[in-house]
Amino acid sequence: MKLVKVYVTLKDSVLDAQGEAIKSAIHSMGYNKVENVGMGKYFELRFADDYSDFEKDVDAICDDLLANPNIETYRYEIMEAE
């Protein structure tokens, strides 16, 4: 089984309102050394081993559904899974 871990995050040009709110909570806990917090989304896609075209599929799925190219970027890691 192939496991694809997809990370979707906001582009740098877009204000990450949730990240900012989390950062201010972290600061209120006393961890003032934290300079920035970014929040994103994490997905796990699994493919059967005998399917080799999966990277093309992952790109299409990210472009058409998991990420909105107007505001977000994505990256992914491929690993072996049981």
Added chain:
Amino acid sequence: MKFAVINFPGSNCDMDLYYAVRDGIEQQVELVDYRAQSLEGFDGVLIPGGFSYGDYLRSGAIAVHAPIVKEIIRFANEGKIVLGICNGFQILTELGLLPGALIQNGQSRFICETVALRVVNNETAFTNGYSKNEIINIPIAHGEGRYYCDDKTLSELEANNQIVFKYLENVNGSVEHIAGVTNKQKNVLGMMPHPERAIEKILGSDDGLKLFQSIINYQVKVNN
């Protein structure tokens, strides 16, 4: 005119829109299920507010893959009237029928209040009943209504007069106070404020009524 109000799982302003058309401008209107395959016989399509598919993934992102959507795209491409309000606006941007995106409000909380808007462009199918720069009071109710687009898109919007409504006070941190935009052809409008909730004075404002009347004015002109 005969309007379709699309009903997605999680839509919750569908009946408000229905009554705005039926009682506000006294035109024909039907609720259309998201699984329907055809919008044959309708003149305009209205996409209501709410939380389609629970706002899972991103607001409007899942609705884009519902069966009825290919008909909405057809309507838009044929120059017919398409209006998306609130979640409807989010769906239209996710679809790519309108530029930009709606993201979480700058202050990270849900805003529910009546706000003042400026009618920036009164020469559209949706705003010909207003005067230019008219100030109107329309309710908003959204957590993810901050309009975002990049600088290039913004200059295109400005050059083509696609910005239709702006907030007087920038309540959610939108680029250039933008509250509503059209596509290039100006037959598709998306807006975060709810004109269908401003149809009768007794409910606070009837400033939304002219938007629906404008659509009728436009259609009469087109038909002649």
